[in-house]
Amino acid sequence: MLTVYGDSGSGNCLKVKFIADRFGIPLKWIEVGVVNGETRTPQFLAMNPAGQVPTVVFDDGRILAQSNAIMLHLAEGSDLIPGEAFDRALMFQWLFWEQYSHETAIAVRRYHKMFLKKSDAEIDPALMPKCERALDVMEGHLSNRSYFVAERLSLADIALVAYTRFAHEAGLDLVKWPQVRAWVIRIECDLGLKTALP
Amino acid sequence: MLTVYGDSGSGNCLKVKFIADRFGIPLKWIEVGVVNGETRTPQFLAMNPAGQVPTVVFDDGRILAQSNAIMLHLAEGSDLIPGEAFDRALMFQWLFWEQYSHETAIAVRRYHKMFLKKSDAEIDPALMPKCERALDVMEGHLSNRSYFVAERLSLADIALVAYTRFAHEAGLDLVKWPQVRAWVIRIECDLGLKTALP
Known part of the structure; x- marks a missing residue:
């Protein structure tokens, strides 16, 4: 049994659920709210001094953080990690x-908009061009590919889809990035998810 | 021969040099200035659409980015990557x-101060507490350890030392974080570097 301390509104936390579901790993989810400060309590910081979710605890008590x-x-050892060394390097890239x-643009803008309920005017204006630039990089890479690395599903796709599928909640319409939009639906399908896109 | 496109003022770029030097990998360094926009030229973006250094090119023309x-x-396959699975997971963490x-705090504040020549008043005030918090997390972890993972040098130490050794250039005096300060000198020594600390 894997115990996951996570915020179910967080794409980073959902990554852990995607992988556990795919491999049939039993999971106990303990909801920890980022907005209401539950990642900064003394109890939580004793477990993860970085004060971040997801944090997972294995049966033997060992603790691991950082979604990726x-x-x-x-x-x-699974097929989500390429066997060929340079493909694996590209996955890490x-x-x-x-x-x-990407996360520092799209997830952050979504957080300010959806969770802190800020108006567009209250959100750092530097975030939107950073979001657009991240999507531009993805659109270019996907112009002649179906997956990020080695033309098959890998952790690179799963990490990137986690927040890209919520891009509309960050104020971005993926219709402007059609290759990214098609790829989101492809990865959601591979993961057995209903699309989060509008 | 490894061709490294890098800015020699960047800790991220120096990571590549540290590893190449350690393993005796011949390296050709091509200086690319971040401040003067050389990572955003059409030529550079054709090589790395993300517009970031370091970017390396192998003899066969394959391109890889992202310092870590x-x-x-x-x-x-080297001893800088722990052989035990959970130790390796902690290294990735x-x-x-x-x-x-860490990089988004200490490297960014250093960049604004040293390279963009901003005064303290012109630098985002949120950066200093973020820097201090990163150093606090490291100080706590090092309170009963000499290395970040498995009590031996790994990529975790090399990644973290890259900018920590320049913390003073970000406006932080490591005397306040004595375990971190001692660890910086230890890792610099392991890497055969003269200390960058004042």
């Missing part, structure tokens, strides 16, 4: 890009 | 935390 690190651990350049 | 992905690829919570 958790996915890598749960998916080790996209996993780090997702956390550095 | 490049390190993982160059260090594959710190690699992702570094890019999400």
Whole structure:
């Protein structure tokens, strides 16, 4: 049994559920709200001093944080991690890009809009062009591909789809990025998810 | 021969040099200035659409970006990547935390201060507490450890030291974080570097 401390509104947290569901790993979900400060209580910080979800606890008590690190651990040895070394390197490239350049734009703008209920005028104006740039990079990469790496589903797709499927909640209409839109639906289908797109 | 497109002022770019030097990988460094826009020229974007350094090109023409992905690829099979699965998962946890919570604070504040030559008043005031929080997390982790994972040098230490050793250039005095300060000098020593600390 894997215990997941997660916020069900968080794409990062849902990544863990996607992988657990795919591999039939039994999961106990403990809801931890980011907005109401539940990741910054002394109890939570004792478990994960970084104060972030998802944080998972294994049966033996070992604790692991960072969504992409958790996915890598749960998916080790599976076909979600390319066997060829350079393909695997490219998967890592996209996993780090997702956390550095994509999540910090699309997830952050969505958080301010949907969870902190800010108006567009109250949201940092630098976020929208950063979001658009991330989607432009994805659109270009997908112009002649169906998946991010090696033409098959990998953790790169799962990491990137986690927030891209909620891009509309960040104020972005994926109709402007048609390859990205088609890819979102493809990955959701591969994961057995109903589309989150409007 | 590995061709590295990098900015020698960037800790992310220096990570690639640290690994290449450690393994005796011949390296051709092509200086690309971030401040003067050289990562956003059409030529550079044709190579890396994300417009980021480091970007490396292998002899066969294959291109890889993202500092931690490049390190993982160059260090594959070496003792810088823990052999035990959970230790490896913890290494990944710190690699992702570094890019999400550490680089985005300390490297960004340093960039505004040292490279964009902004005064403290011109720098986003949210950055300093974010920097301090990152160092607090590291100080706590190092309170009973000499290395981040499994008590030996791994990519987690190398990723984290890249900007921590320049914390003073971001306006932080590591004297306030003595375990972090000692660890910086330890990792610099392991890497054969003269300390960058004042």
